[in-house]
């Protein structure tokens with residue numbers, strides 16, 4: 001009997017089904033618990049607290065939080081009674097990327113916002129930022145650069161590298177073998193960020209530069225980027241203003 005749990009294929013003896021379903025139940029409980037914890041933390045946050053005192057102020061702050069900041073950090077060996085992990089597949093998104101030039105231009109509008117907030121506090125006597133936050137806000141300048149558009153950032157490398165490392169420690173039997181191009185196959189698109197992400201992931205799994213051979217990226221990759229060759233998707237989704245309506249409101 002085979003069970004696919006996320007993207008790990010286990011080969012199990014028939015009596016293993018019970019422990020598998022209890023494993024999923026435990027996951028549900030953990031998810032519910034952490035959602036409750038987050039809600040409690042958010043409610044405890046008073047309006048006048050200082051952002052400067054928070055050690056992790058940016059978690060879930062934007063539309064694209066780096067995976068590393070919110071990942072499952074459990075790196076324990078996954079054990080399912082009477083089962084043995086046999087295969088591993090993952091279709092993964094690339095890690096955190098740089099903004100493109102247009103987005104960087106839009107970010108420059110934040111200087112106006114910065115000015116308004118400072119004016120609110122200093123001239124109009126309104127606003128509820130603490131002194132330290134106001135000081136930090138005055139010192140703020142835009143740090144992003146626009147000449148590395150949409151390439152993988154160092155954070156993005158870490159996202160995938162550490163994900164690879166965690167999988168290795170969770171499924172040691174699968175990744176202890178010497179890596180060859182016959183034992184593991186990796187595929188990525190023509191973008192710098194996806195190639196660099198794949199390399200980061202493999203570095204995490206097998207150690208940096210362990211020499212897995214990577215294939216040439218395909219121009220029309222029907223497996224990992226099928227939408228790019230789909231005219232219907234282009235017309236109904238990509239070029240359809242309804243698609244991004246909610247995102248733009250946000």
Ligand SMILES: *[C@@H]1O[C@H](CO)[C@@H](O)[C@H](O)[C@H]1NC(C)=O
Nearest residue numbers: 026030074075076077078079
């Ligand atoms: C970590 O993963 C192991 C293996 O799946 C599991 O037994 C354990 O309960 C997990 N610990 C936490 C804190 O989630």
